[in-house]
Amino acid sequence: MNTAPVRPAIQGSLDALPLFIPALPFAFVFGVVVAEAGIPEWLGWSSSPIIFGGAIQVTLFTLIGEGASVAAAVSAALIVGARHMLYSVTLAPRFQNQPGWFRWVGSYVLIDQVFVLSQIKPIEEPVAFRRYFLGAGFTFWTLWMISTALGVVLGPAIPPEWGVEFAAPVLFVSLMMAASDRRDKLAAAALAMAVTYLLASLPNRAGILIAVICSVAVMLLSQRWKSR
Amino acid sequence: MITLAILLTGVGSYAMRAFFIFALARYAFPPLLLRALEYVAPTVMAALVISMLTTPEGELAAGLPELLGLICAAFAAKTTGNHILALIAGMGTFWLIGAII
Numbered sequence: 001m002n003t004a005p006v007r008p009a010i011q012g013s014l015d016a017l018p019l020f021i022p023a024l025p026f027a028f029v030f031g032v033v034v035a036e037a038g039i040p041e042w043l044g045w046s047s048s049p050i051i052f053g054g055a056i057q058v059t060l061f062t063l064i065g066e067g068a069s070v071a072a073a074v075s076a077a078l079i080v081g082a083r084h085m086l087y088s089v090t091l092a093p094r095f096q097n098q099p100g101w102f103r104w105v106g107s108y109v110l111i112d113q114v115f116v117l118s119q120i121k122p123i124e125e126p127v128a129f130r131r132y133f134l135g136a137g138f139t140f141w142t143l144w145m146i147s148t149a150l151g152v153v154l155g156p157a158i159p160p161e162w163g164v165e166f167a168a169p170v171l172f173v174s175l176m177m178a179a180s181d182r183r184d185k186l187a188a189a190a191l192a193m194a195v196t197y198l199l200a201s202l203p204n205r206a207g208i209l210i211a212v213i214c215s216v217a218v219m220l221l222s223q224r225w226k227s228r
Numbered sequence: 229m230i231t232l233a234i235l236l237t238g239v240g241s242y243a244m245r246a247f248f249i250f251a252l253a254r255y256a257f258p259p260l261l262l263r264a265l266e267y268v269a270p271t272v273m274a275a276l277v278i279s280m281l282t283t284p285e286g287e288l289a290a291g292l293p294e295l296l297g298l299i300c301a302a303f304a305a306k307t308t309g310n311h312i313l314a315l316i317a318g319m320g321t322f323w324l325i326g327a328i329i
Contacts, residue, residue, distance in 0.1 A: 018312045039230055050238035060237050070233045078240045083272050088248035090265045093257050095249045103253065107246035112276070119269040163322065166294060169280045170301045170318030176273035177305035177314075185270045192271035196278040201286025208275040216267045223263065 008128040012117070012135025019113040019175075020143045022167035026054050027144070028158055029165065031151030033058050037065030041152040048148045052141065053111060056081040057148075059204070079204040086212060087115040094118070097126045106130070109137025116175045184219060191215040292329060297322030 006014070034044030039061060047057045059080045063073035087110055095103055114137045123129040158164055180186040192215040199207030257265075277298070281290040301318030305311065 018315070021312075021315060043230060043234070047234045047238070050234055051241050053241050056237060056241050060233060064230060064233060070229055070236070074233055074236045074240065077237045078244070081241050081244060083275075084241065084244045085247060086268050086272060088245055089252065090268045092248045092252035092255070093262070093265075096253055103246070103249050107249055108242060110245040110249075112272075116269050116273065163326070166297065166322050167315060167319060169277045169294075170297060170315055170322070171311065172273050172277045172280070173298050173301045173318065174305040174311045174314035176270055176277065177302050178309065178311070179269035179273060185267060188267045189270040189274035192274040193278045196275040197282065197288070199286075200279065200282035201284070203284075205279050208272070208279055211275045211278075212268065212271045215271045216264050219267050220260065220264055 008123065008131040009135035012132040012137075013139040015117055015121070016113065016136040016139040019117070019171065020140060022171040023054060023113075023140075023144065024147055025158060025164040025167060026058075027147035027151040028154065029151075030054065030058055030061075030148055031153070031155045033061045033065065034152050035155050037061045039064070045149055045152050048145055051077075052108065052144065053081055053084075054144070076204045079206055082206075082209050083112075083212070084110060086209070087112075091115065091118065094129060098130060102130050102134075106133055106137070109134070109141055111137075111140065112172075113140060113175070116179055120175075120178045184223075188215045188219045191218060293322045293325040296325050 030044075034041065037044075044061065047060065051057050051060070056077045060073050060077040063076055068076070088107070091106075091110070095106065098106070114133065117136050118129075118133055121132070123132055176189050177186075180189055192211045195211035195214050196207050199210055202210075281288060281294060283289050297318045300321040301314045304317035305314035308314070
């Protein structure tokens with residue numbers, strides 16, 4: 001075990017690397033969606049720096065490919081990404097003792113994996129937190145720019161029968177376990193799974209947000225019940 | 229039109245990420261809210277897993293290989309705390325069971 005202190009930015013970068021592996025097949029799925037929607041490669045790729053959110057980008061181009069209006073495609077994509085508002089609330093206390101520029105830049109790289117890393121490794125010291133966050137965020141950003149560029153050029157490079165897309169739910173289960181450092185958090189996760197399944201037919205995956213809010217409310221009520 | 233859609237989605241998704249970070253920059257968080265926020269990470273991850281395994285019509289798009297793969301990944305993550313090992317356990321089980329059945 002190496003006990004030498006690693007600089008926070010490098011640590012963030014190193015922690016982000018393994019989490020990127022499942023995003024790689026997703027970048028190729030993205031390439032296929034852009035090709036099927038008949039969008040020029042460079043225009044499709046430009047959504048990576050402009051939007052920087054895999055599921056949001058895929059939703060947008062899937063709907064455009066199906067002939068949806070701009071308003072319909074944009075609003076569906078934003079509903080898919082609505083969970084980022086929860087990340088924004090959750091991280092707001094950690095951004096309070098930070099400089100203004102970090103609020104602007106940090107918000108840009110606030111994606112699922114960066115959020116979970118910041119929750120799994122809570123760093124109290126503001127400068128270290130900032131460097132860790134940016135190290136993880138921009139490592140992910142750089143890799144996403146490169147891999148989506150490859151994705152739109154190469155398209156379906158991986159045979160679909162390999163099922164590599166399954167790596168995404170596998171990673172998120174692993175992140176869920178890492179974020180559940182207490183039993184009640186694991187219970188909340190199980191509840192969220194059940195509610196999401198019940199609401200899975202809601203349009204644009206709106207069930208995700210509802211399931212999270214329901215589960216959090218139930219956990220708070222049960223805390224209050226126990227403390228009586 | 230596609231350019232407009234990309235720009236609008238970009239502005240919208242940035243606004244969703246930045247909104248509360250800016251809006252609550254000087255807000256004193258009550259303890260109840262801070263306790264609630266502790267549950268956001270595990271529940272969002274859980275909800276994402278299920279939404280990836282269901283069709284837009286609400287049907288489960290996962291069989292035994294997926295189910296056992298996720299259980300092995302969860303177990304590996306809990307015992308080792310290593311995402312790479314969890315990925316190997318999950319994908320390995322998924323491919324193995326898929327090849328057998």
